[in-house]
Amino acid sequence: MSRAGGYGAALAMTPYLLIKVSWVVGALAGVLPTGSDASVAEWVVLNGVTIVMAAVGIVLALALVRPWGMRIPAPPLALAAWVGAGFLVSVLPFALVTTVAGDDDSGDMPAWEGALIQAAFVTTGLGLALALPGYVRRRWPHLRTGRLGAPARRWVLAAGALPGVCWLYWAAGGTVGLAHPDQRDADWRMLTLLGGLWALTATAAVWARPPRRLPLVALGWLGSGSLFAWSGWKLPLTGYVALAEPADAVPPEHPAVAAALHAVAVVAGVSLLRVLTRGTGLRRDEFTDHGRNEPAGRLGRPGDPEPDQQ
Secondary structure, eight states: OHHHHHHHHHHHHHHHHHHHHHHHHHHHHTSSOOOTTOOHHHHHHHHHHHHHHHHHHHHHHHHTTSGGGGGSOHHHHHHHHHHHHHHHGGGHHHHHHHHHHTOOOOTTSOHHHHHHHHHHHHHHHHHHHHHHHHHHHHHOTTOOOOOOOHHHHHHHHHHHHHHHHHHHHHHTTOOTTBSOGGGOOHHHHHHHHHHHHHHHHHHHHHHSSSOOSHHHHHHHHHHHHHHHHHHHHHHHHHHHHHHHOOTTOOOSBOHHHHHHHHHHHHHHHHHHHHHHHHHHTOOGGGGGOSSOSSOSSOOSOTTOOOOOOO
16 A cells, blocks of 8 residues: 555656646746646746745655665655645645536636646645654654653744644634635635644644554654645745736735734644654654664664564
């Protein structure tokens, strides 16, 4: 199942990559319109970034299941997996609902392209979620989780809960901190709800005393990745919208409040991950294992049974 998830994620993201490349080539050749009011340069830059992200996602998915992935230094691979899973897995419910409902606000984009892109993200997110635990078990077979100290638990509770509670409050209908409450729509409410739920899920998973089971560690991993990835993207976007004031972008949130929450969420995501990896024993010296079945550091105790190989 783990290997099928990795191959499936790479295969699902390939059509999205090809569509984005065709958009860039078409815009440069003057064959395809750029959409909305974007210039050709803005269109190329925007889609160029997504092309790079899609390519990284494909390489990441394959690295989680191919032998050469065991030889990649763990920190960059773990960072890519953390951010990628945070982006994709956390919004799977939204993508599934919009795909089933046939919600399409893509303007001039053909319906089949919109459906294909949605399916690519849903399948890639599910594939990464299936592939990552298997990779962790293969690379660090003696991985055991540890106990977190009380000061660390208090810190992650405050940092992770603040944006989560605020987002859930807005999703439930609260208006404090909103500059344009009338701009709230169903998509905004659902995405805000998911952001709040993942923030509190990550906080609860890392707060657990101790997080000994892989599913609980995975929830902390995904939730902290969601906080960092989405708020890390929305923070500069919020600044741009506040300064440029584009006519077609009027977010419900007050820019200062949104920016403050996203900044806290970015810090919280990093802090949650640091506490989680400290608790699980993934120290710097243990990230130096480039494919051997024995971890560089002491992750387990003598005599511990090894997990089933994937």
